[in-house]
Amino acid sequence: MIHIKTPQEIEKMRESGRVAALILDEVKKAVVPGATTLELNDLAEKLIKKYEVKPAFKGYEGFPAVICTSVNEVVVHGVPNNVPLKEGDILSLDFGVIKDGWYSDMGETVLVGNEVSHEARRLVRVTKKALKLGIKKARPGNTTGDIGNTIERYVKSEGFEVVKELVGHGVGRELHEDPSVPNFGNRRSGDELKEGMVIAIEPMVIAVPMSGFGRQAGQAEIKLHKDNFGYASSHKYPTAYFEHTVVITKNGADILTM
Numbered sequence: 001m002i003h004i005k006t007p008q009e010i011e012k013m014r015e016s017g018r019v020a021a022l023i024l025d026e027v028k029k030a031v032v033p034g035a036t037t038l039e040l041n042d043l044a045e046k047l048i049k050k051y052e053v054k055p056a057f058k059g060y061e062g063f064p065a066v067i068c069t070s071v072n073e074v075v076v077h078g079v080p081n082n083v084p085l086k087e088g089d090i091l092s093l094d095f096g097v098i099k100d101g102w103y104s105d106m107g108e109t110v111l112v113g114n115e116v117s118h119e120a121r122r123l124v125r126v127t128k129k130a131l132k133l134g135i136k137k138a139r140p141g142n143t144t145g146d147i148g149n150t151i152e153r154y155v156k157s158e159g160f161e162v163v164k165e166l167v168g169h170g171v172g173r174e175l176h177e178d179p180s181v182p183n184f185g186n187r188r189s190g191d192e193l194k195e196g197m198v199i200a201i202e203p204m205v206i207a208v209p210m211s212g213f214g215r216q217a218g219q220a221e222i223k224l225h226k227d228n229f230g231y232a233s234s235h236k237y238p239t240a241y242f243e244h245t246v247v248i249t250k251n252g253a254d255i256l257t258m
Contacts, residue, residue, distance in 0.1 A: 004196035017256035037069035041080035056096030068094035078230035087113035106257035107243035138253035145189030161220035163204035202243035
């Protein structure tokens with residue numbers, strides 16, 4: 001069931017999103033070669049206490065941390081650990097909080113250090129733009145399929161592939177609500193977007209290499225990571241991910257996580 005939020009509820013979600021964005025910005029500043037993702041999690045936990053909010057992820061289906069940290073071929077939901085980050089790593093951060101009973105959910109891929117490959121920079125740039133294009137399609141009268149179709153067509157045009165096993169979702173009193181928001185699909189398919197709906201749009205992209213025979217089936221598949229929470233490229237290809245929680249308004253999407 002899709003829940004339409006009232007203006008008052010939307011403002012509470014905006015405040016939740018604002019705090020999540022503030023915390024994630026602070027965590028990003030600590031992403032340097034030699035830092036561990038466990039240290040990033042500890043920092044996020046301290047900031048959660050400072051802002052007097054609750055973690056959205058810790059304890060959710062048993063997840064042990066307050067932030068998801070996914071490195072290189074791990075797309076999303078990676079568990080923080082004590083392995084130092086290396087120059088050139090690709091780190092995806094997925095984070096959210098609960099404030100006054102309302103969830104926020106957001107994410108971003110950051111590059112570690114300055115010696116980063118051109119392809120990694122392009123992967124991150126394309127994924128970030130895919131989110132921007134998806135958000136532009138989030139307006140009344142359009143559908144979740146319109147969002148996914150736009151994201152997939154753009155990502156493919158840049159030579160990359162979207163993850164199809166994981167999707168965006170509604171957000172509200174729960175972390176994951178209806179509707180599902182895939183990063184692929186057909187125009188005019190899925191659920192119609194209506195004013196007051198709040199959804200998380202989150203393109204997940206894999207840098208599947210081209211060969212002389214094009215791309216083979218299954219090259220964009222993912223599998224459960226060895227930490228039992230994260231999902232990684234089955235072929236260990238580089239990945240990136242961006243996410244915002246947005247509310248549908250009469251004028252289009254309004255980003256709540258900023």
